[in-house]
Amino acid sequence: MAAACNAAETSPNQQLTGYYAALLERFGPQQWWPARTRLEVILGAILTQNTAWHNATLALGNLRRQGLLSWRGLRAARIETLEECVRPAGFYRHKARAISEFADWLERRHGGSLARLFSLPADQLRRQLLELRGVGPETADAILLYAAERPMFVADAYTRRVLARHGIISAKADYRETQEFLHTHLPREAALYNEFHALLVEVGKRHCAPHSPSCPGCPLEEFLA
DNA sequence: GCCCAGGTGGGTA
DNA sequence: TACCCACATGGG
Numbered sequence: 001m002a003a004a005c006n007a008a009e010t011s012p013n014q015q016l017t018g019y020y021a022a023l024l025e026r027f028g029p030q031q032w033w034p035a036r037t038r039l040e041v042i043l044g045a046i047l048t049q050n051t052a053w054h055n056a057t058l059a060l061g062n063l064r065r066q067g068l069l070s071w072r073g074l075r076a077a078r079i080e081t082l083e084e085c086v087r088p089a090g091f092y093r094h095k096a097r098a099i100s101e102f103a104d105w106l107e108r109r110h111g112g113s114l115a116r117l118f119s120l121p122a123d124q125l126r127r128q129l130l131e132l133r134g135v136g137p138e139t140a141d142a143i144l145l146y147a148a149e150r151p152m153f154v155a156d157a158y159t160r161r162v163l164a165r166h167g168i169i170s171a172k173a174d175y176r177e178t179q180e181f182l183h184t185h186l187p188r189e190a191a192l193y194n195e196f197h198a199l200l201v202e203v204g205k206r207h208c209a210p211h212s213p214s215c216p217g218c219p220l221e222e223f224l225a
Numbered sequence: 226g227c228c229c230a231g232g233t234g235g236g237t238a
Numbered sequence: 239t240a241c242c243c244a245c246a247t248g249g250g
Contacts, residue, residue: 045231052230055248090247094233136233156231175232201231210229 012185015168020192022223023199030198033146035060038114039069041147045139046098047089058088059095071112074103098134105132114147122150137175145197151190154197155179158204165208166220 010018034053035041040060047056062085063069068077082096089095109128110116120128122144129140144152153159155178164171169178186192207218215221 048230049232050230051232051246052248055230055246058248088247090230091232091245092247094245098233134233138232142231154231158231197231204231 012168012181016182016185016196018223019166019168019220020196020199022219023203024195026219027199027202029195030202032194032198033142035146037069038118038147039071042102042143043069043099045142045146046095046102046134047086049091049095049134049139051090055089059086062086062088071103071106074099075107094134098132101133102135118148122148122152125150126152137179141179145190145193149190151183151188151193153179153182153186153193155182156197156201158201158208159197161210162200162204162208162215162220165215166224 033041033044034057035044043060043063044053044056047059060069063082066073066077066081066085068074068082068085074082077100079096079100082100083092086092086096086099106112106114106117117128118125125148126140126144129135129143130137135143138154138156141152141154144150145154155175159182160169160173160175160178163169163178164173169181173181182193186196203215203218203220207215209215
């Protein structure tokens with residue numbers, strides 16, 4: 001029998017820990033982020049905005065074929081070239097501009113050094129990233145977590161949908177509220193946030209359709225039963 | 226043909 | 239602050 005989505009009798013910490021264990025048991029380690037380098041993590045974080053990851057990989061493949069997967073390459077490229085590469089990921093004008101400005105900014109502000117950028121304290125790094133056009137809270141946190149290995153939970157649409165569907169957070173909880181909840185009730189560990197977020201995306205894709213009241217076959221419902 | 230996908234930024238009240 | 243809307247392509 002499918003469980004009612006009511007976990008009120010256990011603490012949020014216990015719920016989240018139990019959810020994590022249940023997801024890990026069902027799906028196994030997800031080995032995120034699916035990228036080869038920190039630069040690819042950053043580009044992927046921009047390219048996947050409101051876009052299926054598959055389309056982001058098409059754009060990354062185009063950039064690779066054009067020899068643009070380096071800061072020098074990106075800075076030297078014409079914006080029209082970037083737009084053409086990025087087109088499969090949608091919103092291509094925005095994303096090409098964001099990538100181009102990021103490359104210029106890194107050169108200007110940090111001498112083109114990702115090591116220098118990522119040596120900043122997490123709060124300062126996040127503030128700097130948020131100053132960039134096309135980098136909002138989620139993209140900044142994805143870069144912090146998956147490229148800089150800082151413990152910032154990426155409270156994306158899947159995370160919010162899955163947690164809300166199971167009554168863990170309010171359906172109205174926004175990005176900041178969801179992230180604060182997770183930071184409050186989970187150990188502040190990058191490896192845990194990495195794996196948990198990836199698992200939430202996986203369960204969201206497989207079992208948690210938008211606008212559906214339930215999640216058939218969802219391991220979280222079995223956990224609650 | 227419609228819905229959805231690992232958001233962000235600008236405008237308006 | 240809180241909504242609303244534009245931005246765009248590819249797959250099911």
